[in-house]
Amino acid sequence: MRTWWPRSLAGQAIALQIAVIVVVVLVGSVLALLDARRDGDSAARQQVVSIATALADSPSTAQAIESGRATQILQPVTEAVRTNTEIAFITIMSPDGTRFTHTDPSQIGGHYLGTIEPALRGDTFSEVYTGTLGPSIRAIVPVRDSTGRVIGLVSAGITQQTLVQRWRDQWPTIASVGLAALGLSLIGVWAIRRRLLRQTHGLRPDELRVMYEHHDAILHSVSEGLVVLDRDGVVLVNDEARRLLGLTPGPVTQAELPEFLRAYAPGARDEVHVTDDRVLVVNRSRVADSAHSEVVTVRDRTELQGALGELSSLQILTDSLRAQAHEAANKLHTVITMVEMGRPDDAVRFATDELALSQRLVDRLSHDVGDPALVALLLGKTAQADERGIALTITEETHLPSDADDVPLSAQEMITVLGNLIDNAMDACDRADPWVEVTISLHAEDLRSAELLLRVADSGAGMDGDAFERAMQRGYSTKSGVEPEQHGLGLALVAQVVRRHGGTLTADVTYGSVVTVTVPERVE
Missing domain, CATH: 3.30.450.20 (PAS domain)
Incomplete structure (x- = not known):
C-alpha cells in the first residue's frame, strides 16, 4: 500500500x-x-x-x-x-x-x-x-x-x-455554485470522518476483519453464555447462551428470554437463578458509552450444585459421626466411672439401653428405606436435629422398599429433595416447640401406576401462597436476619426436580407447616 x-x-x-x-x-x-x-x-x-x-x-x-x-x-x-x-x-x-x-x-x-x-x-x-x-x-x-x-x-x-x-x-455563477457544493460536501465528509474514527477507533479494514473473525470465533467457542441487550431488545446471543437458556436458532426477541433477563439491571454479580432444568449464575455489566445496553454472562452451575449437594450430604454424615463419636466418648466415660464406682449392673443397663435405641432406629430405617444413601441422609439429619434440640421423627407411614424398580426419582434426586426440605423445616420450626416430621412412601394409586410421596412437616408458621410461589421460582429464605433479596435455593431446587418429573409441590398449614411432594411413576 x-x-x-x-x-x-x-x-x-x-x-x-x-x-x-x-x-x-x-x-x-x-x-x-x-x-x-x-x-x-x-x-x-x-x-x-x-x-x-x-x-x-x-x-x-x-x-x-x-x-x-x-x-x-x-x-x-x-x-x-x-x-x-x-x-x-x-x-x-x-x-x-x-x-x-x-x-x-x-x-x-x-x-x-x-x-x-x-x-x-x-x-x-x-x-x-x-x-x-x-x-x-x-x-x-x-x-x-x-x-x-x-x-x-x-x-x-x-x-x-x-x-x-x-x-x-454564466461561468462565474456556475463556478460559484460548484465551489459552494464542493465546500459543503467536504465539510460533511469531514464530519463523517470524525464519526467513523470514533466508531472504528482508527482501525484499518484488515484489522477490523481480523477483529470480527476473532470476535466471532470467541463467541462460538467460549464456555460461558453471553447475551447483549439494549433498549431495542436482544443484540447478540452466543451458542452457549442458546443452550443454557433453551433458545431456538435465529433471531431472539426479548419475550423469549427468561423472566430474570427481561428487565434492565446492570451491576448484578453472581446472581443464582433456577430454571426448569438448570441452576444458572448470572452477571450483568453496563456497556460503556451506552445508557441502556448491558452484557449478560451466564454460567451453568447445575453439576456444581449437584456436587455441592453430595458434599453437603457427606458433610452432614461426617458431622453426625463426629457428634456420635463425641457422644460415645461421653457415654463410655460414664460407663467406666460407674464400673469404678462398683455399679457394674447399672453400667451394663445404661450402655445397652442407649445402644438398643440407636440400633432400633438404624434397623427400622434400613428395613423401611432400602436406599443406603437415603438412610445415611436420614440418620445424619436425625443426629443434626438432635444436636440442635429439634425432635425429628420418621413416621410409621414411611416405606420405600429396596427392590422397588418404579421409584421415579434417583438416589441423588431424593437426597436433593429431602435434604433441602428437611433443612428448610429445621430452620423454620417453632423454637418454643421444635419438631420436624418426615414421611417417605411409594404407594399404588391404582393397578396401573404408582406414586412417590415425600412429606416434611414442622412446627413453624409456614408460608402463604405468594411466598411459596416466589420460593419455587427463585429461592426464598425464612431464616431470621436474611433480607428478601438474599433468597436461598433449597425450595427452588426441589421445584426444579419435581417439574422435571411431572410431579407436584404443595404447601399447607394443618397440624403444622406441611410441604408435600408427589411424583408419578416413571414411564419407560
Whole structure:
C-alpha cells in the first residue's frame, strides 16, 4: 500500500468520497456549462425567429415594400427593434435577395448572404451562416401581400460571438455554485470522518476483519453464555447462551428470554437463578458509552450444585459421626466411672439401653428405606436435629422398599429433595416447640401406576401462597436476619426436580407447616 493512501477505514472511506465528490462537481460544472451553451443557442434561435416573424407579419412591412420606399420606411424601424432586442442584425430584402435594410447602411442594396430558398417557398427557416458580421444564428421569414404572394423576406440574426460572451458571463455563477457544493460536501465528509474514527477507533479494514473473525470465533467457542441487550431488545446471543437458556436458532426477541433477563439491571454479580432444568449464575455489566445496553454472562452451575449437594450430604454424615463419636466418648466415660464406682449392673443397663435405641432406629430405617444413601441422609439429619434440640421423627407411614424398580426419582434426586426440605423445616420450626416430621412412601394409586410421596412437616408458621410461589421460582429464605433479596435455593431446587418429573409441590398449614411432594411413576 502506498504511503499516501490512508491506512484507517475512516481515512480510506473519506478519501474515496472526496475523489467521487470532486469528480461529480467537476463533471457537473462542465455539463452545466455545456447545457447553458445549448440553452443559449436554443433561446437565440427562438428569439430571432420570433422577431423576424413579427416584422414579416406586420402589414406595414408589406406596404412599405409595395410602396417602393422600403429602405426609407423600414430602416429606422429595424434599427430600433435591433437596438431594443440586442440582436446583431435585421435585414429586410426583396425576393431576389437585394437588401432594403442592414445594420451597416453601406451594405444596403447589396445581395443577402445566406439561404433564402425555403423562405421563398413560404417556409420559416433558421440556420448558422457566416455573413458580413461573421458567423451567426439567423432566421428567414417570408413577407406576403394580401393575396399571399411572397413579396419580400425578413432575416434576423445573433452573432455567435455575442452568444459566446453570454455563455462566458454564466461561468462565474456556475463556478460559484460548484465551489459552494464542493465546500459543503467536504465539510460533511469531514464530519463523517470524525464519526467513523470514533466508531472504528482508527482501525484499518484488515484489522477490523481480523477483529470480527476473532470476535466471532470467541463467541462460538467460549464456555460461558453471553447475551447483549439494549433498549431495542436482544443484540447478540452466543451458542452457549442458546443452550443454557433453551433458545431456538435465529433471531431472539426479548419475550423469549427468561423472566430474570427481561428487565434492565446492570451491576448484578453472581446472581443464582433456577430454571426448569438448570441452576444458572448470572452477571450483568453496563456497556460503556451506552445508557441502556448491558452484557449478560451466564454460567451453568447445575453439576456444581449437584456436587455441592453430595458434599453437603457427606458433610452432614461426617458431622453426625463426629457428634456420635463425641457422644460415645461421653457415654463410655460414664460407663467406666460407674464400673469404678462398683455399679457394674447399672453400667451394663445404661450402655445397652442407649445402644438398643440407636440400633432400633438404624434397623427400622434400613428395613423401611432400602436406599443406603437415603438412610445415611436420614440418620445424619436425625443426629443434626438432635444436636440442635429439634425432635425429628420418621413416621410409621414411611416405606420405600429396596427392590422397588418404579421409584421415579434417583438416589441423588431424593437426597436433593429431602435434604433441602428437611433443612428448610429445621430452620423454620417453632423454637418454643421444635419438631420436624418426615414421611417417605411409594404407594399404588391404582393397578396401573404408582406414586412417590415425600412429606416434611414442622412446627413453624409456614408460608402463604405468594411466598411459596416466589420460593419455587427463585429461592426464598425464612431464616431470621436474611433480607428478601438474599433468597436461598433449597425450595427452588426441589421445584426444579419435581417439574422435571411431572410431579407436584404443595404447601399447607394443618397440624403444622406441611410441604408435600408427589411424583408419578416413571414411564419407560
